[in-house]
Amino acid sequence: MKDFKNKVAVVTGAASGIGLGLAKRAASEGMKLVIADIEDKPLQAVAEQLTALGAADVLAIKTDVSKADDMDALAEKTIEKYGTIHLLFNNAGVGGGGCMWELDTDYWEWVLGVNLWGVIHGIRTFTKYMVAQKEGHIVNTASIAGLISAPTTGPYTVSKHAVVGLSETLYGELRNAEANVGVSVLCPAYVDTKIYAAERNRPLEDAVKNDPARIAEQKAIEEMASEFFSSAAMATEAVADQVFDAISNDTFYILTHPKGSKIQIEKRMHEILDGGQPSSTGPEDFPFE
Numbered sequence: 221m222k223d224f225k226n227k228v229a230v231v232t233g234a235a236s237g238i239g240l241g242l243a244k245r246a247a248s249e250g251m252k253l254v255i256a257d258i259e260d261k262p263l264q265a266v267a268e269q270l271t272a273l274g275a276a277d278v279l280a281i282k283t284d285v286s287k288a289d290d291m292d293a294l295a296e297k298t299i300e301k302y303g304t305i306h307l308l309f310n311n312a313g314v315g316g317g318g319c320m321w322e323l324d325t326d327y328w329e330w331v332l333g334v335n336l337w338g339v340i341h342g343i344r345t346f347t348k349y350m351v352a353q354k355e356g357h358i359v360n361t362a363s364i365a366g367l368i369s370a371p372t373t374g375p376y377t378v379s380k381h382a383v384v385g386l387s388e389t390l391y392g393e394l395r396n397a398e399a400n401v402g403v404s405v406l407c408p409a410y411v412d413t414k415i416y417a418a419e420r421n422r423p424l425e426d427a428v429k430n431d432p433a434r435i436a437e438q439k440a441i442e443e444m445a446s447e448f449f450s451s452a453a454m455a456t457e458a459v460a461d462q463v464f465d466a467i468s469n470d471t472f473y474i475l476t477h478p479k480g481s482k483i484q485i486e487k488r489m490h491e492i493l494d495g496g497q498p499s500s501t502g503p504e505d506f507p508f509e
Contacts, residue, residue: 221306221307221355221356221357221402221467221468222468224246224249224250224251224306224307224464225249225250225251225276226250226251226252226276227251227252227306227307228251228252228253228254228298228302228304228305228306228307229242229243229246229251229252229253229254229305229306229307229308229309230253230254230255230256230294230298230305230307230308230309230342230346231243231246231253231254231255231256231309231311232256232257232283232285232294232309232310232311232312232338232342233256233257233285233311233312233313233361234255234256234257234263234266234311235255235257235259235262235263235265235266236257236259236262236413237411237413237456238311238361238406238408238411238413238456238459238460239255239257239309239311239312240266240456241455241456241457241459241460242309242311242359242459242460242463243255243266243270244269244270244273244457244460245457245460245461245463245464246270246275246307247269247270247271247273247274247275247278248273248274249274249464250274250275250276251275251276251307252275252276252277252278252302253270253275253276253277253278253279254278254279254280254281254294254297254298254301254302254305255267255270255278255279255280255281256280256281256282256283256285256294256312257282257283257312258282258283258284258285258312259282260282263280263282264280266280267280277302279297279298279301279302281293281294281297285310285312285334285337285338285341285342286330286333286334286337286338286341287341288341291338291341291342291344291345292341292345294345295345295346295349298346299349304349304353305346305349305350305356306350306355306356306357307356307357307358307359307467308342308346308347308350308356308357308358308359309359309361309463310338310339310342310343310358310359310360310361311359311361311406312334312338312361313334313335313338313361313363314330314331314334314335314376315331315376316330316331316335316373316374316375316376316379317372317373317374317375317376318372318374319372319374320374320375323374323375327375328375331375331376331379332375332378332379335376335379335380335383336379336382336383336386339360339361339383339386340386342358342360343358343360343386343390346358347390347394347401350399350401351394351397351399351401354399354400354401355400355401356400356401356402357401357402357403357404357467358390358401358402358403358404359403359404359405359406359463359466359467359474360383360386360387360390360403360404360405360406361383361406361408362380362381362383362384362387362405362406362407363376363380363407363408363409364407364408364409364475364477364481364484364506365377365380365381365506366380366381366382366383366384366405366407367381367384367407367481367484367485367488368484368485368487368488369381369488369498370506380407383405384405384407387403387404387405387472388405388472390403391403391472402467402470403472404463404466404467404471404472404473404474405472405473405474406459406463406474406476407473407474407475407476407481408454408459408476408477409454409475409476409477409480409481409506410453410454410477410506411453411454411455411456411459411476412453412454412455412456413453413456454476454477458476459476462474462476480506484506487499
């Protein structure tokens with residue numbers, strides 16, 4: 221797909237981060253936009269920004285992507301308003317880490333619910349419209365952590381590996397069906413998003429969520445991460461440009477930091493093919509270039 225003007229794009233996780241970058245780029249292309257996020261107030265503010273940037277039309281819908289009913293409603297409202305969809309960005313995501321044997325099931329369910337089930341629901345609810353019209357492109361946001369494995373990032377890494385596998389399988393199914401629907405999987409490394417602050421949206425009991433010690437700890441983590449990401453990470457606008465280039469060129473794997481990512485991926489493949497052991501590296505080895 222090379223012509224985007226007046227076509228319809230759906231972006232989940234659109235109120236911040238990569239989702240916001242994608243929505244802004246889509247708006248600058250003159251697209252009609254459906255933006256979804258679990259945070260309603262920031263979402264409505266973004267809708268106003270996108271109109272100012274040139275979006276042909278904007279529909280903002282508060283959505284919890286982990287919930288099937290919410291995603292069903294998102295698809296229904298999109299088709300009801302626009303009658304079609306051309307670009308689907310399954311982008312909503314949260315972080316998730318710690319030693320796996322120390323994490324409770326609620327934590328796993330939260331991360332997998334957003335990062336994996338959000339993508340599954342997006343594919344389940346929207347792909348049939350693209351197949352029927354024989355036009356469209358789906359971009360699923362994974363991570364470099366979906367192509368390599370880093371200790372202390374268990375739930376996140378598991379979810380992102382699954383998104384890569386899901387995307388590869390979807391690509392094959394659409395190709396076999398001669399559907400003329402493209403698929404890309406976005407595997408970013410360090411990008412200036414607020415994913416480190418995603419804990420604010422984790423469903424928790426009020427007593428836990430409002431615990432002063434927990435709040436102070438989370439604030440310290442966010443301040444440290446914010447300083448790092450704002451100084452060293454790639455801008456979301458640059459990622460959005462890469463994504464739209466990939467859509468135009470029908471590129472499947474989108475590596476935001478191709479040099480470093482390819483080195484890490486090649487290293488992992490050699491460990492598999494040579495019968496070696498997984499490297500005990502962590503996020504500190506995610507690429508910057």
